[in-house]
Amino acid sequence: MTELPAASFRTDGPEDWHRVHPISPLVRGWVAVAAVLVLFGRNSLDSVFYSNSNSSGAPAGVILAVVGVAVVVFSLAFYLSWRFTRYQVTDSQVHINSGIVFRQQRRARIDRVQAIDVVQPLLARFFGLAELKFEVADGGKSAIKLSFLKLEEAKRLRAAILARAAGVHVDPAAPQDVTEAPERHVLALAxxxxxxxxxxxxxxxxxxxxxxxxxxxxxxxxxxxxxxxxxxxxxxxxxxxxxxxxxxFNFRVAVSPDGVRLHYGMLETRSQTIPPGRVQAVGISQGPFWRPFGWYRVHVNVAGYGADRADNGNRTVLLPAGTLQEVMAVLALVFPEPGVPNPVDVFTAGLRGPGNTEGFVHSPRSARWIDPLAWRYNAFRATDTALLCRHGILFRRLQVVPHERTQSLSLRQGPLMAALGLVDFELHSTAGPIQPLVHHMALDAGRRLFDEQAVRAATARRIHAVEHWLAQPQAQPQEGPHAR
Missing domain, CATH: 1.10.287 (Helix Hairpins)
Structure with a gap:
């Protein structure tokens, strides 16, 4: 990957404010305008071309007057919406002020940025506009949106925010405009x-x-x-x-100094950037219909995305349908240090199972009484850098959680499991589609994993305490051992 150029970035001062594109309110509210035009325009045409003495509808002049008033009202509302929406990007925060009657002021710390998207709905693409949306680390409740900017300005602003979040310092004496970091193509889905x-x-x-x-x-x-x-x-x-x-459609994966970039969409296109180190957990799944083709789906937990219900869960998808080789390629981008000398063999065993091959520890034979089919598929393995959890037989799942991203741990046991000497081990990550869990472990193995994982997590957090990924030398993610 190419490193970011050695340049500083333009910083907004206290009095420097910017406005979104003038037609942004129209792009956001065109549905309401279209509804009014269709409703009253159709009645108006009917009155003009099919009017007769028996017609009981409103006169054409009244309908046209209503349409005219609606156009004026919408135009005034759109102008005021644009006039009262301003934004400012400083070294440490993003400020957005909006609202006419009810004013809203939003602020977000740049160092807490988890991911940034550049979204282009169909109408916005027609005008060459884009929406900038970025998330901060609070479970997806503080998504900041700038709707809409020129596409080039949205990309420039994304690059500037990511650079500042990465720890690149600004030189106040010689500010320069930032250019978007180059990207390297990794894979594309047909x-x-x-x-x-x-x-x-x-x-x-x-x-x-x-x-x-x-x-x-x-x-x-x-x-x-x-x-x-x-x-x-x-x-x-x-x-x-x-x-x-x-x-x-047109799903592509690339990598840049900013992080992993995902491009996808047919009518509404999205360019999504996940900075390095922001992925909290990775989940790989395969349904029964995909098994003959060897396809897998890769999800991620990102702190700012939360449960990702607003976009049908698509923003947490790192690979919608990939082969095993493609899965390894994208894993290398978000998980460059697997912590084992033979990652392909280990992850293949984790995905396909069953048994305790490649160091996986599965449920004991007593688990057959409550899980007769999948007891040998339920397993775990701890590497030097992450914990791998495997479960499921019809829908197979492998969940990977870096040790430093462990939030908390728990053991669960019901009356029947207690009688059989079994326990469920649960590892808590940030909110998202992945909920790491190991079913029906032997009680001694569960207690041992609980203690060992707590030590591994505490040690890894001390080592990976720095969030500014460009503030110090860091090994660049390569396809490396995953792509072998």
Whole structure:
């Protein structure tokens, strides 16, 4: 990877404020404008072209006057919204002031930035605009949005914020504009892979079940009208297929000094940047329909994203459908030090199981009474840098948590598990799709793992205390042993 250029960055002073693009309110509120125009415009045209003495609708002049007033009101509201929205980026914080009647002031510390996205909805792409959205480390409750800026300005601002979060210092005597850090291509997913992964997802199982029920009811009742009742459900399923394809279309992974960059989307495009060291946990999963093709899905926990419900969980996806080799390539970007000399063998054993190959410790034989099928798949292994948790047989999951990202630990045991000498080990990460868990461990193994993991986590946190990843020399992530 190319290092950031040795240049300082322009800093806003106390009196330096900027405004978003003038047409930003229109890009945000075009749906309301379109609804008014469609509602009243259609009535107006009907009155003009189809008016007669028996018409009971409002006169065309009244409708046109209402439309005119609506246009004026919307224009004034859009102007005031733009006029009262300002932002400022200093060395330490981002300030956003907005609101007309109810004023809102938002501030976020740059050193707490977890990830930054540049989002372009379809209409914004038409005007060459983009929304800048970045998260801070509080579970996804303080997402800061700047809507909308010129695409070049959004990228420049993202680069400046990431550089300051990385610990690059500003020279007040010679400020310069920052340029976006270069990126190196890692991998891209073909459209056929994206379409196939959606068609072979759990959504297809639901679709087949709905069609089967519709056919069975239609045959049983002998009435074609029965099928009409399933039309809304089928339309919803079709929309889910369309969303799944367009959401991950043109998925690309790259790496830069800023961190891991993800590019994806068909209609709404998103350029997502996750700075180094911000990933709290990695989860790799595989469903039964993907197993013949060897595809896996990779999720991550990032502190600022939280549960990621606002974007259907897509922002926590590091790889929507990748082969084992591609999984290893993206793991090397967010987890460059696996802590074992043979990472490919270890992670392959963790993904495919079963048994205790490559050092994985699985559940004891007594676990067969409560987990007869998956007891040999439930296992764990601790490396020098992370804890690997494996569980599931139909839906296989491997969860990786760096030791320094361990939040807390717990052991759980119910009456039946106590009688069998079993315990569940749970490792708490930040809020997200990954909840690391080892099912049905032997009681002694669980207690030993609890004590050892607490020591490993405390030691790793002392070693990795620095959050400014460019403030000191750091080994650049390479595809290294993962890609072998």
């Amino acid at each position: 459209p056929g892979r994206i379409i196939g992964s959606v068609l072979l997802s759990g959504l297809s199982a639901v679709s087949v079940a709905v069609v089967a029920v519709a056919v069975a009811l239609g045959v049983w009742s002998g009435e074609f009208a029965v099928f009409l009742g399933f039309v809304p459900i089928l339309i919803g399923l079709a929309a889910s297929y369309w969303k799944g394809v367009t959401r991950d």
